[in-house]
Amino acid sequence: MKRLTATLALWVGLATGVQAADPITLGLNYPRSGSYKEEGLSQMRGALLALDEINARGGVLGRPLRLSTLDSASQVDKAVGNVDQLAAEGAAMLFGGASSAVAIAAGKRAREHGLIYFGTLGYSNDTTGKDGHRYLFRESNNATMSARALGQYLAQHLPNKRYFYVTSDYTWGLTSEASLRTATGSEDQARHPSVRLPFPGARLSQYRDALTLAGKSDAQVLALVLFGEDLVRAMRIAHETGLTSRMQVVVPNITGHMVEQAGPSIMEGVLGTTPWTWRVPDMEDSERGRAFVKAYVERYQVYPTSSAAHAYGIVHQWSDAVERARSLKSEAVIKALEGHRYRLLKGEQEWRAFDHQNVQRTYVVKVKPRAEVLKDPLHQDFFEVVHHLDGEQGAPSLSEWQAERRAAGQPDKLL
Template structure:
C-alpha cells in the first residue's frame, strides 16, 4: 500500500511538472488580408521577435511562449469569432488588430472570456473612452493625442487655412476628424466640409467622387482621415487630380507600411503622426529601442515600423506584468499593469489606471523627399520628426473622461 501511494504521488508530481512546462500561448488576431494587411504583417514580425527574445531568457514563470494567430481581415465579426477560437485553444492573453472597430469588438468578446486584450493599432478615442473596460489595454496613442501634436504643427505652419476632410466612416475616422477639427479650429463644416467614405470596402469610385469635390473646393489643406491601403488608393487619385501639388495633404495616422505601399515619391510632404519610428530611439536616447531596431533589422532586412514596435512592446509588457505578479491570472495582471510606469523603446510610458490608456510621447512627422529617402542603406528613412508632444499633455483628464462616459450611458469606472 505504501509503495502504491508513493507511486501515485510520483505520478501526480510528474503530471504537475509536465503541465507547468507546457508552453504559454499568446493569441494574435490581426489583419492578414484586407486594407490593413501590411500593418498586420508588421505586428506578426514584432510579436515573434519579442517571443523569441523572452524564450531565450527562460520564458515567463518558467514556461516558454508560443504564438497562435488568426486573420481578422479588419472585420469586427470575424475578430469576435477569432477571440472565441483562441480562447477555446487556451490562450493566456489576446492582442492585435489594426482597426478600432475590430479592437473594440474583439476586446469586449475577450472580456466575456475573462482574458486581457491589448490593442495595437486602434486610434479611436472610443477604445479607451466610452467603449473602454477593465480587460482592454491600449498600447498606442488615441486620436486626441494625434490631433494635439498635429494641431500644434499645423497651427504654426498653416494658420487660418481652409480644410476639406475625407473620412473613413467608422469610429476611428469619426473621433479622429472630430479631434483634429478641435485642435485646428476647423469645427465650422460650412467653411471646412467633410465627406465620409465606407469602411471597409470603399470603392475607387467613392474616393474619386470625394476627391473630385475636394478639388472643386477652395480648401488649402486636404485631411485624408484614411488608413492603410485606403489612404494609398486615395493618394493616387489625389495625385492624378493635381491635389498633391496645390494642397497640403494631412493623414492623421501614418505608418511606414503606408509609405512603402504608395512610394515616397507619391507621399512626399504628407504630414501625419506616429507614436514611434525607428529614429525615435536615437532622439530619446533609448538603449533598448536601439537594440530593438538592430535586432529587427538584422532579422527581417528592414526597419521596424510603429506597428511592429507596438506588438513587440505588448508582448514584453505582458510578460513583465506576469513576472511581477507571479501569475497569469487576468485580475492579477490588471493590478500589475494599472499605473505601471516603464521605459522600453523610447522615453517613459505609463499604463493609466482609470482608462488603461498608454500615456506616451507622440510625434508629428512629415514624409521626406524621395531623394533623401534613397540615401538610406535600406531606403526606408521616410519620416522627418517635425513636432513632439510629451506624454500626458495630449490626454483628457479623469473628469473629461467621466463626462464622456456619462453622456454615453457608461459606468464612470471601468467594469
C-alpha cells in the same frame, strides 16, 4: 507505505514539471488580408521577435510562450469569431488589430471569456473612452493625442487655413476627424466640409468623387482621415489630379508601410503622427529600442514600423506583468498593469489606471523627399520628425474622460 508515499511524491513532482513546461498560448487576432494587411504583417513579426526573446531567457513563470494567429481581415464579425476560437484553444491573452472597430468588438467578446485584450493598432477615442472596460488595454495613442500634437504644429506653421476632410466612416475615422477639427479650430463644417467613405470596401469611384469635391473647394489643407491601403488609394488619386501640389496633405496617423506602398514621391511632404519610428530609440536614448531595431532588421531585412513596435511591446509588457503578479489570471495581470510606468523602446510610458490608455510621447512627422529616402541603405528612412507632444499633455484628462463616458451613458469607471 513509505515507499508508496515517496513514489506518489515523485510522480506528482514529475507531473508538475510537465505542466510547468506546457506552453502558454497568446492569441494574435490580426489583419492578414484587407486594407490593413501590411500593418498586420508587422504586428506578427514584432510579436514573434518578442516571443523568441522571452523564450530564450526561460519563458514566463518557467513556461514557454507560443503564438496562435487568426486573420481578422479588419472585419468585426470575423474578429469576434476569432476571439471565440482563440479562447477555445486556451489562449491566456489576446491582442492585435489595425481597426478600432475590431479592437472594441473583439475586446468586448474577450471580456466575456475573462481574457485581457490589447488593441495593438487602433486610434479611436472610443476604444479607451466610451467603449473602454477593465479587460481592454491600448498600447498605441488615441485620436486626441494625435490631433493635439498635429494641431500644435499646424497652428504654428499653417494658421487660419481652410480644411477639407475625407474620412473613413467608422469609429476611428469619426473620432479622428472630430479631434482634429477641435485641435485646428475647423469645427465649422460649412467652412471646412467633409466627405465620408464607407469602411471597409469603398469603391475607387467614391475616392475620386470625394477628391474631385476637394479640388473644387477653396481649402488649403486636405485632411485624409484614412489608413492603410485606403490612404494609399486616395494619395495616388490626389497626386494624379494635382491636389498634392497645391494643398497641404495631413493624415492623423501614418506608418512606413503607407509611404512605401504609395511611394515617397507621391507621399512627399505629407504630415502625420506616430508614437514611434525606428529613429526614436536614438532620439530618446533607448538601448532596448536600438537593440529591437537591430534584431528586427537582421531577421526581416526591413526597419520595424510602429505596428511592429506595438506588438513587440505588448508581448513584453504582458509577460512582465504576469511575472510581477506571479499569475496568469486576468484580474491579477490587470492590477499589475494599471498605473505601471516603464521604459522599453522609447522614453517613459504608463498604462494609465483609470482608462487603460498607454500614455506616451506622440511625434508629428513629415515624409521626406524621395532623394533623401534613397540615401538610406534600406531606402526606408521616410520620416522627418518636426514636432512632438508629451503624453500627459496630449492624453484626455480624467475629467474629460469622465465627461465623455457620462455623455454616452457609461459609468465613471471601467467595469
